[in-house]
Each structure stands twice: as structure tokens, then as C-alpha cells.
Amino acid sequence: MKVLITDRGHGTSYTFDIVEVEIADTCQKCGGPRGTPTRNRYCEDGEFYYVDNWTNPCGHVDRYLDVLREAKALKGEIHA
Ligand SMILES: [Zn+2]
Numbered sequence: 151m152k153v154l155i156t157d158r159g160h161g162t163s164y165t166f167d168i169v170e171v172e173i174a175d176t177c178q179k180c181g182g183p184r185g186t187p188t189r190n191r192y193c194e195d196g197e198f199y200y201v202d203n204w205t206n207p208c209g210h211v212d213r214y215l216d217v218l219r220e221a222k223a224l225k226g227e228i229h230a
Pocket residue numbers: 177178179180181182206208209210
């Protein structure tokens with residue numbers, strides 16, 4: 151599934167990007183189905199942006215950092 155998420159970079163270098171990534175539609179921890187993403191509007195420092203949130207029926211939480219890593223691994227940019 152394709153989702154919009156925030157990429158805040160790593161370590162001390164603060165970045166803030168909205169990226170669309172492709173990830174599996176199954177939970178990476180248990181293999182169960184992921185929840186359906188819903189698009190939500192947020193405001194930060196006066197800037198409005200949209201990102202997707204989803205709740206997995208299995209109860210596992212997908213952190214954006216993990217989702218970014220999964221998306222990069224799927225594209226072959228890094229090894230999971
Ligand atoms: Zn799960």
C-alpha cells in the first residue's frame with residue numbers, strides 16, 4: 151500500500167519532509183493485515199500538511215521510522 155508519512159531524518163540533523171512510500175499491506179511483526187490508512191491534516195509551525203495514519207487490527211504500532219526503513223528495503227536501497 152502507498153502511504154504519506156513524515157521523514158524527520160536521523161540523529162541531530164533535523165529535517166521535515168512529507169514522502170509517499172510503498173510498503174507491504176501486512177504487519178511486519180506478525181504478518182497480519184495492516185489497518186486502512188486515513189489521511190489527516192496537521193499543522194506544524196504554521197504549515198499545514200497531510201499524512202496517513204492507520205491502526206493495525208493486531209495491535210502492533212508501525213512507527214514512521216520503521217515504515218521508512220521498510221520502504222527503502224523494498225526498493226532495494228538498504229537491507230532490512
Ligand atoms: Zn502485528
